[in-house]
Amino acid sequence: MRKAGRLILLILGLGWAQEGRAERLKSLRIALITEALELTPEEAQVFWPVYNARDAALQKHREDVHDQLLRLRAERKDIPPQAYADSVSALYFRLWEGEASIRKAYHDRLLKVLSPQKVAKLYMTELRMVRRALGEGGPPPHGR
Numbered sequence: 001m002r003k004a005g006r007l008i009l010l011i012l013g014l015g016w017a018q019e020g021r022a023e024r025l026k027s028l029r030i031a032l033i034t035e036a037l038e039l040t041p042e043e044a045q046v047f048w049p050v051y052n053a054r055d056a057a058l059q060k061h062r063e064d065v066h067d068q069l070l071r072l073r074a075e076r077k078d079i080p081p082q083a084y085a086d087s088v089s090a091l092y093f094r095l096w097e098g099e100a101s102i103r104k105a106y107h108d109r110l111l112k113v114l115s116p117q118k119v120a121k122l123y124m125t126e127l128r129m130v131r132r133a134l135g136e137g138g139p140p141p142h143g144r
Contacts, residue, residue: 029129036125037118046113051122054106058099065095 030048039047072079072087079087110119
């Protein structure tokens with residue numbers, strides 16, 4: 001019983017550690033974006049609600065597509081291989097098309113609260129953050 005109790009505490013501790021990691025990453029993202037865009041307090045006050053709404057919409061879309069993929073995987077043995085492959089491909093495109101649609105819709109909202117230059121700088125900062133997260137931090141080598 002003591003082992004089971006320790007295991008539960010370990011699992012809960014890992015969950016809390018993950019939550020702490022997510023919060024640290026979120027704080028780091030906020031700091032990087034705020035610094036890169038040189039947001040004034042007034043700009044930050046109107047920017048972050050729009051950015052957070054966009055982020056929430058993207059996250060919900062990703063979760064919806066992920067849920068569809070999980071349902072598809074559960075039904076895989078009942079679906080012909082070609083139909084399964086076609087369905088996975090369709091979900092792949094739905095993911096990227098949906099993200100593009102959300103980003104495009106929020107682009108106009110971002111332009112209402114920031115200059116076009118700062119919106120472009122936001123996009124470049126987000127790309128740099130993704131590249132760093134993927135281990136592709138530096139610029140591409142010259143000559144390629």
